[in-house]
Amino acid sequence: MSRLSPVYIERRSEPRSACSLPARVYYGQGLRMFADGLIRDISTSGAKIEVPSIYKLPPRFVLLHLQAGVALDVVLKWRRGDLAGMAFERQHILTETDDPRLADVKKAWQGLQPNAPAARGPGMIG
Secondary structure, X not given: OOOOOOOOOOOOOOOOEEEEEEEEEEEXXXXXXXXXXXXXXXXXOEEEEEOOXXXXXXXXXXXXXXXXXXXXXXXXXXXXXXXXXXXXXXXXXXXXXXXXXXXXXXXXXXXXXXXXXXXXXXXXXX
């Protein structure tokens, strides 16, 4: 006897594109807490990300899209294991924003760029 596949009803207002892009979520007071993950699909209105479930995401947080240089204010819509779906509320282009709330996010993004100078710790020469 064969089993029927579940029927999924698409509730998104627009289709999302599958991808695997590095991202970071920022949350907590002053956006001081963060977790690295991957954007698994994205559209202009939302995304699905993969972030280890040990990180408890709040109802609202900032998603840093590393490749695009964009910080997005998001609303968490669902969470299942390591996956989370969200809707975008506002987009901040990091090369153009001077929002003080995002200063540390912007600084982290700049430091994570492939051509960024390597961090130097104590005892390092250079």
